[in-house]
Amino acid sequence: MAERQYPIRLTVNGTEREAQVEARLLLSDFIRHRLGLTGTHVGCEHGVCGACTILHDGVPARACLLFAVQTHGHSIETVESLGTPEHLHPLQEAFRACHGLQCGYCTPGILMTMKAFLEQHPDPDEAAIRKALSGNLCRCTGYQNIVAAVARAAAVAREGA
Amino acid sequence: MKPPAFDYEAPRSLAEALALKARHGEEARFLAGGQSLVPAMNFRLVRPAVLIDLNGIAELGDLACTAAGRLQIGALVRHARVEGDAQVAQHQPLLAEAIREVAHPQVRNRGTVCGNLAHADPASELPAVMVALRAQMRAVSVRGERSIAAADFFQGTYSTALESDELLAQVLLEPMPAGTGTAFLELARRPGDYAMMGVAVVVRVDASGACTDARVVCCGAGDRPLASAASAAVLLGARPGSDPAALEALSEAAGAALATSIDPPGTVHASADYQRHLAQVLAARAIATACARAATHLPSRSH
Amino acid sequence: MSTRAFGASLPRREDARLLTGQATFVDDIDLPGCLHAAVLRSPFAHARIRSIDTTAALAREGVVAIYAAADLGAVCCPGPLAVPPPPIEGALFHQRTQSPLARDKVRYAGEPVAFVVAESRYVAEDALEDIVVDWEPLPVSADLQAAARPDAPRVHEDLPDNIAARVRQVKGDYALAVRGAAHVIRRRFTYDHGCSSPIETRGVVAQWDARADRLTVWDTTQAPVFIRNGLAASLGLGERQVRVVAPFIGGGFGPKIMMFYPEEILVPWAAMQLGRPVKWIEDRAEHFVATTHERGQIHEAEIALGADGRILGVRDEFLHDTGAYDPYGLTVPINSQCTLLGPYAIPHYDSTFCAVFTHKPIVTPYRGAGRQHGVFVIERLLDIAARELSIDCAEIRRRNFIPPDAFPWDNALIYQDFTRLTYDSGQYAKVLDQLLERIGYTDFIAQEQPRLRAQGRHVGIGLVCYVEGTGIGPYEGAKLQVQANGRVSLVTGIGTQGQGHYTSFAQIAADHLGVDIADIDVITGDTDQFYWGAGTFASRGAVVAGNAIDQAARQVRAKALRLAAEIFECAEGDLVLEGGRVAIAGLPSKSLGLGELAQRANPMRGAVAAGTEPGLESTSYFGPPSGSTANGAHAMVIEVDPRTMNVRILRYVVVHDCGVVINPMIVEGQVRGGVAQGIGNAFFEQLVFDSEGQLLNASLADYLLPSSMDVPSIELGHVETPSPLNPLGIKGVGEAGAIPVGPLFAQAIEDALQLPKRGVELLEIPLSPSRVWELARSATG
Ligand SMILES: Cc1cc2nc3c(=O)[nH]c(=O)nc-3n(C[C@H](O)[C@H](O)[C@H](O)COP(=O)(O)OP(=O)(O)OC[C@H]3O[C@@H](n4cnc5c(N)ncnc54)[C@H](O)[C@@H]3O)c2cc1C
């Protein structure tokens, strides 16, 4: 017997989307494979690595620990909501300038986490950034340049403000 | 790591949720933050036939604090909410201190206090805190509601006093009397990990400085939060006072008493002996801190 | 030329795509009609398969096919040996490689047993649970030392015991060293299992195009060309029928090169059988057993010294855990054996290792690839020697350095690349001096530490030195082509996993061609674009491919100048190549764009002169005679909680020498990332097996990758000693950060807690707080 399908309607990066999903479809798979938004990555599917972090109603959450069906009536934002290669978001620009990524696999999850963090903490010190980053594992960089990138993005935003 | 199939229910009211749970019993699980349940499902360690999603039930989201400091934490109150709440910080500093040690920011954004308690992971900080604070757990079902003392609520690894049709609707914390000091200390391999050992301490001193109440509770030391009567006994009646050497001696003695009263299981990160040693060290430190804090909140003699 | 690209910290060109989620990783490949695979893995470390019943699984809706070994036919045979053993006299080596699916017997928990293809990964995983296997569990050899005993349960029944290899390499005569020695120190060192854990797991997608008779495979491999060749051979296809693409890869670190992982055969094979694309993405739980591990070794080592602390000789015997199979030959233990010699002049060396089969997942190189074990042994021996001879830790190292004028330095051993282990260049004392200066070594020991100790704080310092054999052969190639639109395409055969090749490779070419790096399109990891190559491993990408690019770019430059000189009827010497144009010096009006020149180089009429080729392009190959040797030194100041044994890193300094640097920012990133992995390795990460060979911590919650709170800021210093072995003078840097962290932790923790005074030495890795506490306790009683 085919799995039961549940209709959902949600807002994805500002656009209303409708879909039919099985109850067990993880939000991470829904975003990547049904919506084709492959910028959200999957590294563990048990909530530890943070690669799948998206914003759920504006709040960073693990997409691998949510079912797509749960997002009915909610809004999600993925890395695709930030900038484009031609027009990077200031946070993305800071990561580029500070070499805050190597393989780049962890990066989208980190960007989404840090976007929300900077909105709440416009002038963070290094310790605060490191703490906010602690739920995102990066195997390549050793974090130092990520921390620098976030600090730089905060500084740029403050200057602009 | 994809979860097994299940049926999904998204009740809009508590009554509806309880009816569903009564109907499906053990086959069904409540889905709160999903931060423990979904990983377990992805590993296929848990395979509920039905998930009853609590997230649409607005009435479960209340975090309320009376002027006197009585705190009610509803089933959908997330860790992050508690962490950021000024009244919690003021009236229930032990909870505020401990919840910062639970997982990472993103997990705390979704995970709920009640879900954490219902999950009853023996390594988790919050059950130990609730036992130390003598929290009351309000369980509701189609049959009615009842209140369960935290000490009776945790019955083993992932096992609680909840019946198969019951929901943990609320946790109630009474205000702390004057003269109370608390501390939570743990050691985890990395910040945000489950602790290798954690200790929650509540001490209360009367106006004369004598300890009238003491609770020393460990997480990670067994199959449930472990309150050490032996450790409390060392403290009861003692006068922690302000002499650092005396306080240290007392704390160390209470820590040592704790170590002899637990039989930790050992983990891949910590041998059983090391866990026991950690319990002693952390308890001694936490007790010293709690006593010092109690001293600054001494009840005035006129009362 | 205006500003040079080579040597500049230019931001990376690949970043814009990565930052916006536009870069394509293997799991992002989305093909119509794609099926999804899952692998049934053995729950036992050693068991006979009596039968496999797939009836129920096949009946499940959405399941398309299930294969067991018997269904695979000729494809189910032991895989190739990725790296044969070096030609070392008297070496014993038993080649045992894994079949895509286990036939009668499994030899580690996690070994593939059946392959399910279904309409979705969800259904494929459901079907795994429906498969019924009748197992006969057999006795297990999980512990390295126990497995080496002659009576241990055998991993391969046809062998007399579990010895996979035995290799002795000798330099000089160790007995002589002992005879002349004032001091001989002997210790036992152990190093436990770990794994690389890139945040992206492995994955393979394959599509068979029946009309074109061609197979396309997207693979998270570090060596696409080898995979193409091997796949063609095992599937009975010609190499030209197979295209392997390694798109963006989410971290490699070694284990993403294996040749062959079972899934690398099973997925393409199934795609051909079923006529539909098939995708398999390893999940994290699988990753812990299905992707190779590293680092189980036990050393019994001895050092002979003069009274002045000079090393007279070293003898070492070690066991190396190779897991259930040994597809990567002897690379890891040979690296351990050779790297032990470090930057030191060691006249006599006698080293023997036994590689041992165990009922555990396969061991192949992971960042450092055995080098850290050798470094651990020699650095710890020197620490102990320093203490026993009352010589300062830095001083004993300095006394033993190979002096800068002694290069090339012949270590008289055979290295992993089959050449004689010869160091090309280095200034070891200069590196150490800079390190001591930066960390304030003298001051720390004389003032800071006593002061803090007086306050009851337990602070300690460590410093270690190491060399790293990098940039080994055989070769890499590069093709540069100026296109009609003036853009330059630069193609190589290697794959890239975050090392910044899109940028550093362009930097090498840009100056020669007088173009901006933004005008160069770097293409890597697609066998249709470049036919030949070896892969990204052993810190070789920049060295070997980099020099091929340099040559090719020089040739294209020469071609452009020659052609322009003909057109302008002037001498080549009068021309300048700048801003994408060739112009007559001082006559900017007389100029031609590179794109125009490229068109002229491919004329529609008129012959191409004999001996020349059409097009403004060149393909070049570079194979270094032997590897170049990078080196460095790390120092660290830590504070230890003497009761919980928890460690806090207060300062971490690295000074390194990787020859000429193409992009300092990228190099620094590689070093920092390496240190982070080294910290994980030394302090956090351990794969814990029980006696039945079951992995007890197969999740990222329990296998502890360091987080942002665990890795400190790392201060960096550079020394630049060019390598004479390649025209660019570069040395590899990929593994440098990770190699020396183990002994650094051991030394610093010992120092902080003054453990040697209590008779405690830290001779093992990893050093978790629990373990350090156990060790310290055993001494204090
Ligand atoms: C990476 C990571 C690290 C973590 N680290 C820690 C840590 O250090 N310390 C720690 O304590 N926790 C940790 N957690 C777990 C986290 O705290 C969870 O949020 C919490 O344990 C469960 O809360 P939840 O709301 O997510 O519950 P869910 O996952 O939704 O549910 C958990 C269980 O409780 C049941 N349940 C939920 N709500 C109720 C209710 N109201 N009544 C009855 N049953 C209910 C569910 O059916 C399920 O069986 C970690 C989790 C992750 C992913």
Ligand code: FES
């Ligand atoms: S994939 Fe979701 S946290 Fe790792």
Ligand code: FES
């Ligand atoms: S950049 Fe590779 S995991 Fe972070």
